[in-house]
Amino acid sequence: MASRDVVRYETPLSTAFKWLSAIFIAIYVVWTVLPIFIMFMSSFKDLLEAFKLPAVGDWGGIMVFFDFTPTTKHYYELFANLGFTTYLFNSLVAAGGSAVVSVVLGSLCAYSLSRIDFRGKSDLFFWIISTRMAPVVAVMVPLYWIFRELDLVGTLPGLILAYTTFNLPFAIWILKGFFDNVPYAIEEAQMVDGATRFQAFRAILPLVAPGIGAFIVLCILFAWNDYLFAAIIGSGGAKTLPAATRELVQPQNIQWGQIMAAGVVTTLPMMFLGLVIRKYLVTGLTMGAVKE
Amino acid sequence: MAGKSSSSLELFRVRHIPDSVESRPVSMVAAEPKSVNPAASKRYYFLLMAPAILVLAFISIYPFFWMIYMSLHEVDIGKAEWNNFANFTRLLDDTRFLSGWWLLFQYSLMCLTLQLIIGVFLAVALNGSRFEKVLVTTLLMPMMMAPLVAGMVWYFLYNGTFGWYHWLLQSVGILGPKSLLASSSTAMIGIVLVDVWQWTPLITLITLAGLKRVPQDQLEANMVDGASPLRNFLSVTLPNLYPVLLIAIMLRFMDNFRFIDSALVLTGGGPGNATKILPIYLFEVSFKFFKLGRGAAIALILLIVTIILGMLLVRIFDRQQPSKV
Numbered sequence: 001m002a003s004r005d006v007v008r009y010e011t012p013l014s015t016a017f018k019w020l021s022a023i024f025i026a027i028y029v030v031w032t033v034l035p036i037f038i039m040f041m042s043s044f045k046d047l048l049e050a051f052k053l054p055a056v057g058d059w060g061g062i063m064v065f066f067d068f069t070p071t072t073k074h075y076y077e078l079f080a081n082l083g084f085t086t087y088l089f090n091s092l093v094a095a096g097g098s099a100v101v102s103v104v105l106g107s108l109c110a111y112s113l114s115r116i117d118f119r120g121k122s123d124l125f126f127w128i129i130s131t132r133m134a135p136v137v138a139v140m141v142p143l144y145w146i147f148r149e150l151d152l153v154g155t156l157p158g159l160i161l162a163y164t165t166f167n168l169p170f171a172i173w174i175l176k177g178f179f180d181n182v183p184y185a186i187e188e189a190q191m192v193d194g195a196t197r198f199q200a201f202r203a204i205l206p207l208v209a210p211g212i213g214a215f216i217v218l219c220i221l222f223a224w225n226d227y228l229f230a231a232i233i234g235s236g237g238a239k240t241l242p243a244a245t246r247e248l249v250q251p252q253n254i255q256w257g258q259i260m261a262a263g264v265v266t267t268l269p270m271m272f273l274g275l276v277i278r279k280y281l282v283t284g285l286t287m288g289a290v291k292e
Numbered sequence: 293m294a295g296k297s298s299s300s301l302e303l304f305r306v307r308h309i310p311d312s313v314e315s316r317p318v319s320m321v322a323a324e325p326k327s328v329n330p331a332a333s334k335r336y337y338f339l340l341m342a343p344a345i346l347v348l349a350f351i352s353i354y355p356f357f358w359m360i361y362m363s364l365h366e367v368d369i370g371k372a373e374w375n376n377f378a379n380f381t382r383l384l385d386d387t388r389f390l391s392g393w394w395l396l397f398q399y400s401l402m403c404l405t406l407q408l409i410i411g412v413f414l415a416v417a418l419n420g421s422r423f424e425k426v427l428v429t430t431l432l433m434p435m436m437m438a439p440l441v442a443g444m445v446w447y448f449l450y451n452g453t454f455g456w457y458h459w460l461l462q463s464v465g466i467l468g469p470k471s472l473l474a475s476s477s478t479a480m481i482g483i484v485l486v487d488v489w490q491w492t493p494l495i496t497l498i499t500l501a502g503l504k505r506v507p508q509d510q511l512e513a514n515m516v517d518g519a520s521p522l523r524n525f526l527s528v529t530l531p532n533l534y535p536v537l538l539i540a541i542m543l544r545f546m547d548n549f550r551f552i553d554s555a556l557v558l559t560g561g562g563p564g565n566a567t568k569i570l571p572i573y574l575f576e577v578s579f580k581f582f583k584l585g586r587g588a589a590i591a592l593i594l595l596i597v598t599i600i601l602g603m604l605l606v607r608i609f610d611r612q613q614p615s616k617v
Contacts, residue, residue: 014521022417024414039441108343116333129602141591169348227440242438267437274435285435
């Protein structure tokens with residue numbers, strides 16, 4: 001933090017800037033929160049109440065937004081009649097499965113990569129990272145073809161494998177940075193005491209455990225929020241929450257109440273998880289390039 | 293704590309240690325020393341690596357060869373026929389393919405410009421403010437949302453008869469009765485705004501992380517010399533932010549190529565072809581009309597362009613932190 005030894009001059013300009021930025025922050029926060037707030041509120045409104053709007057330019061009419069009797073019928077409808085229990089389960093299995101597969105395989109790979117040097121290592125790294133950066137739609141074209149031959153379309157294992165295309169390279173890339181910070185001396189000490197190589201590896205796992213936990217959560221987040229793979233590879237038997245939400249849009253009859261409720265069901269757990277791993281979020285979302 | 297003596301001691305305290313100077317004890321090497329039996333240890337580490345590499349090969353290299361194969365054939369359910377590069381030659385006079393690139397470029401540029409301006413300003417305004425922590429946590433919310441759900445919610449907000457956002461724009465007098473997404477001249481703005489809404493906070497977070505590394509003593513020294521805050525920002529803060537901003541730009545740029553979920557629900561490429569950015573066109577060709585051969589040709593080109601961009605990105609990452617890779 002800046003030291004207070006230096007006298008700061010309060011010029012009219014800096015005061016103006018202060019006020020300007022306060023106003024800007026206020027407006028920005030409102031614009032960020034409002035859509036989410038409206039989603040939450042609309043999920044508890046009857047369809048007609050959700051459609052109520054004041055006349056154009058009638059600013060006092062904004063209060064009609066709060067004029068409704070809360071109902072949970074949309075949530076009830078989703079889980080009782082529209083099969084969202086299954087979709088929630090599919091989402092959990094697909095996202096959780098791919099996260100666990102990616103992080104387990106990824107940490108073994110990342111650990112090895114951080115311990116040895118070999119020719120072509122940087123090429124291998126580039127390949128891994130380019131897999132992660134490939135556009136999902138482009139990857140999906142051949143993947144769909146292959147998965148159809150293997151009867152993996154519309155199955156949860158297929159979807160898990162599809163999510164692994166972006167989660168595994170992510171896990172390898174980011175966990176390598178974690179293992180790079182664990183000195184080899186610790187394993188050496190273990191092995192001097194008679195541990196095998198693998199036991200030594202297990203011994204350093206607690207050191208990277210918080211990071212591994214956080215990146216399992218991030219992998220879950222990426223997979224959970226995916227729509228394209230779910231819509232194509234998962235179509236039929238392995239519909240996840242986003243894909244099911246999309247299908248509530250029928251040409252003539254859009255069930256907005258249910259869509260908003262489904263949105264809340266999809267969003268809430270991830271917001272919670274985001275808060276849990278807050279510390280690792282920036283590192284994770286920037287592929288480890290920026291640390292807070 | 294109190295008195296003059298402690299504040300004069302303050303002068304001698306090193307406030308900022310540049311990352312490059314930060315020293316580490318010698319034992320902090322992660323790599324295995326050469327003295328350990330190299331053949332045995334290589335075998336061991338390659339064994340640990342193998343499962344991940346095999347899985348990754350199966351879901352990236354193998355499909356890549358299939359993509360090339362498919363792009364050279366007329367692909368139909370269960371069969372593929374060689375067609376003399378027709379998939380590629382036909383793309384040359386496919387106006388939607390060419391305009392798809394142009395629209396993708398426009399879309400990315402608009403998203404990036406807005407996100408950078410708003411994101412950096414927001415970070416500067418938030419930095420060191422009393423509510424920084426709470427506000428940053430609030431700003432995280434949109435990023436945790438599935439892009440598809442974000443698209444649906446905004447589709448609702450933009451709606452011409454019951455959308456609150458539409459009502460707001462109309463009340464302010466910016467918009468007529470026609471919804472933002474319904475006219476081909478404004479639909480692009482509609483999908484850009486959703487991306488800006490969802491991802492500007494990421495730029496803010498990255499910038500905030502960068503701001504913490506701006507050398508404070510330099511700012512203070514300049515201030516003592518009479519530099520204005522604006523001048524200070526331009527000559528000290530911004531150059532220090534440049535590396536993190538570069539990362540932010542590349543990341544967002546790649547993501548604009550990677551994700552089309554929200555645009556797909558908002559407009560689906562319409563009205564007409566006004567927002568048919570290339571990935572949406574590719575999605576349509578491959579999974580709506582099931583022209584998988586043609587789709588593979590487009591996908592191959594998109595992939596190659598993205599990989600070239602990715603190469604640039606990795607090179608920038610390398611320059612950022614020589615210790616990595």
